[in-house]
Amino acid sequence: xxxxxxxxxxxxxxxxxxxxxxxxxxxxxxxxxxxxxxxxxxxxxxxxxxxxxxxxxxxxxxxxxxxxxxxxxxxxxxxxxxxxxxxxxxxxxxxxxxxxxxxxxxxxxxxxxxxxxxxxxxxxxxxxxxxxxxxxxxxxxxxxxxxxxxxxxxxxxxxxxxxxxxxxxxxxxxxxxxxxxxxxxxxxxxxxxxxxxxxxxxxxxxxxxxxxxxxxxxxxxxxxxxxxxxxxxxxxxxxxxxxxxxxxxxxxxxxxxxxxxxxxxxxxxxxxxxxxxxxxxxxxxxxx
Numbered sequence: 001x002x003x004x005x006x007x008x009x010x011x012x013x014x015x016x017x018x019x020x021x022x023x024x025x026x027x028x029x030x031x032x033x034x035x036x037x038x039x040x041x042x043x044x045x046x047x048x049x050x051x052x053x054x055x056x057x058x059x060x061x062x063x064x065x066x067x068x069x070x071x072x073x074x075x076x077x078x079x080x081x082x083x084x085x086x087x088x089x090x091x092x093x094x095x096x097x098x099x100x101x102x103x104x105x106x107x108x109x110x111x112x113x114x115x116x117x118x119x120x121x122x123x124x125x126x127x128x129x130x131x132x133x134x135x136x137x138x139x140x141x142x143x144x145x146x147x148x149x150x151x152x153x154x155x156x157x158x159x160x161x162x163x164x165x166x167x168x169x170x171x172x173x174x175x176x177x178x179x180x181x182x183x184x185x186x187x188x189x190x191x192x193x194x195x196x197x198x199x200x201x202x203x204x205x206x207x208x209x210x211x212x213x214x215x216x217x218x219x220x221x222x223x224x225x226x227x228x229x230x231x232x233x234x235x236x237x238x239x240x241x242x243x244x245x246x247x248x249x250x251x252x253x254x255x256x257x258x259x260x261x262x263x264x265x266x267x268x269x270x271x272x273x274x275x276x277x278x279x280x281x282x283x284x285x286x287x288x
Contacts, residue, residue, distance in 0.1 A: 051084025053237060053250040058169065060084070060235065060252075061144060061189045065173045071146065071187040080233075084252050097253045099133050100196065100236055101125040103204075105260040107231075114214040118145070118229060118263055123205040124196075131198045137238045139196040140168060141255075143208060144233040146189055150182040150267065151212045151227055153190045158211075166209075169193040182215045182225070196236070214267040229263040 057063065064071075064079050104123040111117050122141065124130075133139075147153065158170040174188035194206060214227070234255035 051252045053084060053252050055239070055249060059171055059173075059191050060142060061173045061191050062171075065189075071174050071189060076146070076189075077233075096133070097139075097236060097238055097251065099129040100139065100238075100253075102234060102255045105234070107260050107263050109263050109265055110209075114267060115211070116214075116265065117209045117211055120208045120210070120232065121205055122208065122234075133238075134196065134198050136241055138241050139236055139238040140250075141194040141196055141206075142235040142237060143192045143194070144189060144235075145192070145210060146230060146232070147187060147212070148227055148229060149185055149187055150215050150225060151229070151265070152176070152178060152185070152188060152215060153210065153212055154178060158190070158192075161211075167192050168195045178213075180215065185215055214265070224266045224268055227265040227267055229265065231260045231262065 053060070060080065063083060064076060068075070068079075101124065102122060103125045104121075106121045106123075108119055109116050110119050120143070145153075152175070153172050155172045155176055158167070158172065161167050162170050170190065170192045172188055172190055175186040176188065177185065190210060192208060192210065194208065212229075235252055236255055237250040237252045239250050
């Protein structure tokens, strides 16, 4: 009788753990869906983030990683809103910056293998008022790419592009260890600055080619690891040309990324079904 009671208690415990596992799984899926919705609403082009940025602070993302060890989507955008979201002092200039707007953004992946380029084509609104604005203001487009685990940008390669004047400036924040595999790496941010000039508005668009490299992915039965690169954060920062360096500050405006689609990258990886065969051959080769 005691044995039967013990078996019943064991079965009840198993069913309880199974039920708890289902509840936990559903909660995790629901939380992931909420997180995805929050991310998709960011960068909608509503111009909600305005602020002052001292010229002594070269990058928007630098202060975030001065206080954080890793990148979180919602935390990053909340930080930007708190760090640069000021009141009415800069809102007047930001409203004047409406003459500079983004009409469209197209993105695609180019190249083959584990070394590719994310190509972003930014189409700006061509307005005569915008060209007049640039006669008296210095403006930059700031593109922030939030890279997922599994890909990285080489800081030395980006600096080479800066020296070649492909970018006005560029930097990598977060995990910059180029040797780590995907399983041991963290997310990173690439911040790119482009000079906005009259000829850029006259040509209507500018093309940004960001070189990226795939990390060694974990094994998968399909033979491929699927990496999704989300929409970037786009900003314009401007300041009057007559400002002296010691009194210099940029006014920041959020351009948004519109309805740009995410970029998909299928990275070849080892097939876990072949692990036994490969291990046997490797072991036999080592013995010979």
